[in-house]
Amino acid sequence: EAQVTQNPRYLITVTGKKLTVTCSQNMNHEYMSWYRQDPGLGLRQIYYSMNVEVTDKGDVPEGYKVSRKEKRNFPLILESPSPNQTSLYFCASSLGRRTYNEQFFGPGTRLTVL
Amino acid sequence: GIQVEQSPPDLILQEGANSTLRCNFSDSVNNLQWFHQNPWGQLINLFYIPSGTKQNGRLSATTVATERYSLLYISSSQTTDSGVYFCAVQGDYKLSFGAGTTVTVRA
Numbered sequence A: 001e002a003q004v005t006q007n008p009r010y011l012i013t014v015t016g017k018k019l020t021v022t023c024s025q026n027m028n029h030e031y032m033s034w035y036r037q038d039p040g041l042g043l044r045q046i047y048y049s050m051n052v053e054v055t056d057k058g059d060v061p062e063g064y065k066v067s068r069k070e071k072r073n074f075p076l077i078l079e080s081p082s083p084n085q086t087s088l089y090f091c092a093s094s095l096g097r098r099t100y101n102e103q104f105f106g107p108g109t110r111l112t113v114l
Numbered sequence B: 001g002i003q004v005e006q007s008p009p010d011l012i013l014q015e016g017a018n019s020t021l022r023c024n025f026s027d028s029v030n031n032l033q034w035f036h037q038n039p040w041g042q043l044i045n046l047f048y049i050p051s052g053t054k055q056n057g058r059l060s061a062t063t064v065a066t067e068r069y070s071l072l073y074i075s076s077s078q079t080t081d082s083g084v085y086f087c088a089v090q091g092d093y094k095l096s097f098g099a100g101t102t103v104t105v106r107a
Helices: none
Strands: A005-008 A010-013 A019-025 A031-038 A042-051 A054-057 A076-078 A085-092 A109-113 B004-007 B012-016 B018-024 B031-037 B043-048 B054-057 B061-063 B069-074 B083-090 B095-097 B101-106
Touching: A010 A019, A019 A031, A019 A085, A019 A109, A031 B095, A042 B095, A076 B004, A109 B018, B004 B083, B012 B018, B018 B031, B018 B083, B018 B101, B043 B054, B043 B061
Parallel strands: A010 A109, B012 B101
Antiparallel strands: A005 A019, A019 A076, A031 A042, A031 A085, A042 A054, A085 A109, B004 B018, B018 B069, B031 B043, B031 B083, B054 B061, B061 B069, B083 B095, B083 B101
16 A cells, blocks of 8 residues: 555654654655644644755754664654654655655654653 | 645535546646545645546546636535645646635535
8 A cells, every 4th residue: 555654643742752753655756745734833844855865955854853774764763752753743744856746644643742 | 836726625425426526727837637635635736637527436636728717626525525636737847726616515
């Protein structure tokens, strides 16, 4: 089944404890990205990647890191989480970077930082 | 960036009713998608529709790119249609989302 998977789906952590949210897609998509969703602010892009080893900042990159060492994986890293990073996070992927294709979203990760 | 406005913000329907949701955007776009966010928070792809009309069961969508708007039609609504409907447009490499329309379908 073609899909985008994220892990964990739910996470409660404490301020300053490094964490990684994994994202994987099995559709051989070139483009991947991360969004966060907050009440009243909607969905905003954090980082995106147009291909392996190519990443760039979105609208709200502060406090986050990403890497794209393999085409299928695009982990989101919070080196020192803070309470303002409590949010619902989505990973997304689409076919190509030069054409505008339908984007597919993972199931979301609910993160709470105490 | 591209501004996306959705209307109405909230919609309450009786089961079986029809409704229209609207999405206006401020600039030309290369991609437009409609999503349904269910009560568990998952974003479900409804339509990829940068232009034209598509139908999928009781749902259909129309995008008039030259006039910068898209419409989502829900016919014979069911309680499972409840949730938030998002319109998202893509000008460059990211999707810009509207604030959503919260739909509540009552039995």
